[in-house]
Amino acid sequence: MEYQSNNTTLQSDDTVSTTVIDWDEFRKHAKVGDTIRESSRTLRIYDKAYELTASGQHFVVHIYAQ
Template structure:
């Protein structure tokens, strides 16, 4: 899956379709190996880590990309 988020301006390049989602959905649906295309760079998600909150009732998702 490819995510392209440019704030209020979203553009498709060539035949690539653009998907705009909020950060909560991004953290849920992003998978290791997905790419993130920004106007100045392309990142690949290398790791997705789930961390329990101090209360243990919720969790935080950390996305690492390079």
């Protein structure tokens, strides 16, 4: 999947499909190998890790990209 942070409208054509989502949804759906395109750079997600909070009732999702 490809994410574009500089796009505010949904677009689709024969070869590229762009989806605009909020950060919470991004953390849920992002997968290793996905591409993040910004106006000045393109990043690829290389790791995704889950960490429990100190209370043990919630978790934090870490997304690593370069």
